[in-house]
């Protein structure tokens with residue numbers, strides 16, 4: 270009997286750093302802001318002044334002048350152990366889990382998502398991660 274064909278994992282992060290190149294949208298919660306300030310060993314007021322900015326949706330992480338998240342160094346995250354929830358959850362975000370078209374868009378943006386995987390594959394993979 271032939272060996273089963275091994276299927277690529279639906280998601281395997283390539284650490285390319287592309288997902289940190291977006292413009293805005295990273296809104297750390299008050300607890301996350303406190304943790305980031307503690308991790309960076311700076312007062313909360315300095316974190317807010319130097320790394321965050323007011324937006325209509327609340328305090329968001331700034332981008333570098335040349336683009337990309339202010340906490341990105343090369344392809345790495347300077348605050349990795351305390352990065353905001355949305356960064357830890359990507360690409361398993363509610364919109365991508367709920368909407369096939371959002372998953373299709375995410376596949377074009379994230380090199381870690383297997384291009385041939387279906388939305389059903391993605392959901393099954395996510396369920397094995399969270400359950």
Ligand code: SF4
Nearest residue numbers: 282283285286288381
């Ligand atoms: S874009 Fe995808 S593969 Fe690249 S670092 Fe982000 S999660 Fe990993």
Ligand code: SF4
Nearest residue numbers: 289338340341346356
């Ligand atoms: S906080 Fe870290 S993981 Fe989140 S966007 Fe910035 S560099 Fe990327």
